[in-house]
Amino acid sequence: MSKPITTCRACGAAIIFGRTNAGKAIPLDAEPSTDGNVILDSDGMAFILGRDAATAEHAKGTELRVAHFVTCPDAARFRKRGHPNDGSVR
Numbered sequence: 001m002s003k004p005i006t007t008c009r010a011c012g013a014a015i016i017f018g019r020t021n022a023g024k025a026i027p028l029d030a031e032p033s034t035d036g037n038v039i040l041d042s043d044g045m046a047f048i049l050g051r052d053a054a055t056a057e058h059a060k061g062t063e064l065r066v067a068h069f070v071t072c073p074d075a076a077r078f079r080k081r082g083h084p085n086d087g088s089v090r
Contacts, residue, residue, distance in 0.1 A: 003044055005030045010074035016065075018046025027068035027078075036064030 003016040014030035018040045026046050028038055037054040039047045039062060049057060049064070057064060069075040 003040065008068060008072055010077055011072050013068065013072065015068045016040070017044075019044055020046055020048075027072075028065040029068050029071055031065075032063035033066045034058065036066045038065045038067055040065055 003018070005014050005016055007013070008015050008027065015027045016030050017025045018028055018038070020026055026038075028040060028046065029036075036058075037049045037051070039049065039057065041047070048067075054064060069078070072078075
């Protein structure tokens with residue numbers, strides 16, 4: 001099952017949404033990346049890998065994606081207040 005491609009409301013990039021184990025939606029760059037650390041399975045579940053696991057998956061030829069929060073120039077606009085990378089003061 002392939003995920004539908006949509007467009008980021010901030011930057012216009014092509015993205016797809018996965019779902020985390022916690023049931024939350026996570027935007028991902030639509031195209032796989034050699035810098036990726038997220039596996040998107042056929043059910044749309046997104047699994048974030050550590051560096052060593054991502055390296056091992058790349059070596060096996062697994063397509064990995066990057067969370068769009070990493071590449072979007074306007075990601076802070078979509079972060080919840082109080083997130084460590086949102087620029088708010090605690």
